[in-house]
Amino acid sequence: MKNEDFEIEKLKNCERKAFDKLFRKYAGIVKAIAYRYVKDWEKADDIVQETFIIIYKKIEQYEGRGSFEGWLKRIAVNTALKHIKEEQKNRKEDVENYQLTEEKEEEVNEEDMKSLIESVDFSKDEILEVVMNLPKGFRTVFCLYVLDNFRHKEIAEQLGISESTSKTQLLRARKLLQKRLFILAKEKHKVKKVNFLKQVIGKRNG
């Protein structure tokens, strides 16, 4: 029996220590998942609590067919989606209503963008910020598809949109991410150059 299976058996027996251990291991990941969808740390904390309550209540239903982590993450995503659906209902928003704000574009070759972006080592926080600044509809679809492994059919069902809308949102999200990462990459290169020049001048003067 694998170690994790053993812990799951303990969870099924309502052993508090096993639950504490599970919480310590996954709460941070669940919070990060929740934040991607609700973009609010307090709400993300609420979702963490709800997610673990659901896990506690549904642990009996976990049959060990897929990975436990995958099962847990899926519950976290569904709980976060429930929150954004409620918000949308209250504000009468629709995921399809988010339009891409037009930004002035400079003509840049796709390959040039790719090579510059790939040459930069972005930090996790930089990537998170770029993703979180996507329009809500784009961000939701992108995160569901790319980070949480939902298929377009599932996304369409969850968000009440068509599969083709989901695909369009994903493509637009990728394009916008590319554009913004390119801008960030250029800035980082500029800073790097300035720092290099400062070092050279410093050495000459020193």
Added chain:
Amino acid sequence: MDNLNYIDKIVKSKLENYSVPVKTKTKDIFKNTSKKVLNKATKYVLYSSLTVAVSVAGLLSIDVISIAPKQAIAAKNYKFSIDNVCKVDKKVLSNITEPEQNIHNIPENKDNGKDIVVIEIEKTEIDTVKR
């Protein structure tokens, strides 16, 4: 679209297992709820956020009978910890006393304080809850 797959890879490599610090502990999740009650169904919920309190109550099919200082005193008599029980806006309270009303439309009132008590008052069961 394939030429944009590298974007997915970059984001995935940084965010797939991204984790952030969580202040909450499990003891806050099932605050003051004994194992015996937990094993039964988690009947009582003490939460630090109204949104969570109400949604968890909905989740667990608990009738939210009261969220008010008066009932909090009653709770204290039954050994609930109520260090930060707050005053609750009357409008909020009137909504909550009708738990079957659209539970998610209850406005969050952050000005009220830190802790909110959600209690299903039923003596026999409260007696099983240990401090």
